[in-house]
Amino acid sequence: DAGVTQSPTHLIKTRGQQVTLRCSPKSGHDTVSWYQQALGQGPQFIFQYYEEEERQRGNFPDRFSGHQYPNYSSELNVNALLLGDSALYLCASSGRDGGYEQYFGPGTRLTVT
Amino acid sequence: LAKTTQPISMDSYEGQEVNITCSHNNIATNDYITWYQQFPSQGPRFIIQGYKTKVTNEVASLFIPADRKSSTLSLPRVSLSDTAVYYCLPREVGYSSASKIIFGSGTRLSIRP
Numbered sequence: 375d376a377g378v379t380q381s382p383t384h385l386i387k388t389r390g391q392q393v394t395l396r397c398s399p400k401s402g403h404d405t406v407s408w409y410q411q412a413l414g415q416g417p418q419f420i421f422q423y424y425e426e427e428e429r430q431r432g433n434f435p436d437r438f439s440g441h442q443y444p445n446y447s448s449e450l451n452v453n454a455l456l457l458g459d460s461a462l463y464l465c466a467s468s469g470r471d472g473g474y475e476q477y478f479g480p481g482t483r484l485t486v487t
Numbered sequence: 488l489a490k491t492t493q494p495i496s497m498d499s500y501e502g503q504e505v506n507i508t509c510s511h512n513n514i515a516t517n518d519y520i521t522w523y524q525q526f527p528s529q530g531p532r533f534i535i536q537g538y539k540t541k542v543t544n545e546v547a548s549l550f551i552p553a554d555r556k557s558s559t560l561s562l563p564r565v566s567l568s569d570t571a572v573y574y575c576l577p578r579e580v581g582y583s584s585a586s587k588i589i590f591g592s593g594t595r596l597s598i599r600p
Contacts, residue, residue, distance in 0.1 A: 378530070407588075409590075414592075415592060416572075416574060416590030416591050416592050416593055417531065417590045418590070419588055419589070462528070464530045464531075465530075475533045475536075476533065476588070477533075478529075478530025478531050478532065479530050480528070480529055480530055481528070481529070481530055483528070
C-alpha cells in the first residue's frame with residue numbers, strides 16, 4: 375500500500391515564476407491538506423481539499439491555489455514566486471471521516487532564487 | 488485555539504527514557520492532544536494521541552493529567568534513530584479539523600551514543 379507521494383522531490387525556480395506541486399494521497403483517503411515548512415519551523419497549514427473543493431484555508435495569500443481531481447490527487451500552485459516562498463511543501467492525506475491521523479508525504483523542497 | 492509550549496531542544500543518551508512535556512493551558516473540551524515526529528527532510532509522522540490519563544502504543548506513552556493543561560510524551564529506551572523534532576498539538580477530532588492543526592516549533596531531541 376503506497377503512502378502519500380509527492381512530486382517533484384526538489385525544484386528550483388526564479389522569482390516571479392509559477393510552480394505546480396503534485397500529491398497523491400494514501401489509498402482510501404479522500405482529503406488532502408497542504409503545508410509550508412520554512413527551515414527550522416513547524417509546518418504551516420495552507421489549505422485543505424475535499425470533494426474537489428477547498429474546504430479550509432490558512433493565512434496564505436491568493437497566490438497560493440490548489441486543485442483536487444476526482445481520483446483525490448491534488449496540486450498546489452504558487453504564482454509570482456517570492457524568495458520567501460522557499461520551503462518544504464508537505465502534503466497530508468486523511469480519511470473520509472476527517473479523523474485524527476494525517477499521513478504526510480516526504481515533501482517537495484522548493485528553492486526560489 | 489489552544490497555544491502549546493514545548494522546550495526548544497533536549498539532549499539525552501541511548502538507552503535512557505526521555506520525557507517531553509507540552510503545556511496547553513487553554514485546551515478546548517473537545518480537543519485531543521496529538522504528537523508527531525519529524526526527521527530531517529521528511530514529513531511529520533503521527534506518534535500518539537490521547538484525551539486524558541495514559542495512552543501507550545508500541546512507540547511511546549502519553550500522560551495527560553486530569554486538568555489537561557499539559558501532556559508528557561515518554562519515549563522509553565531511546566536510540567540514535569529517535570533523534571528528531573517532536574510536535575505537540577491539540578486537534579479537534581471531526582469533519583473539518585485540518586485547519587485547526589497548528590504546529591509550533593517543536594522540540595528538537597538529540598540522542599547521543
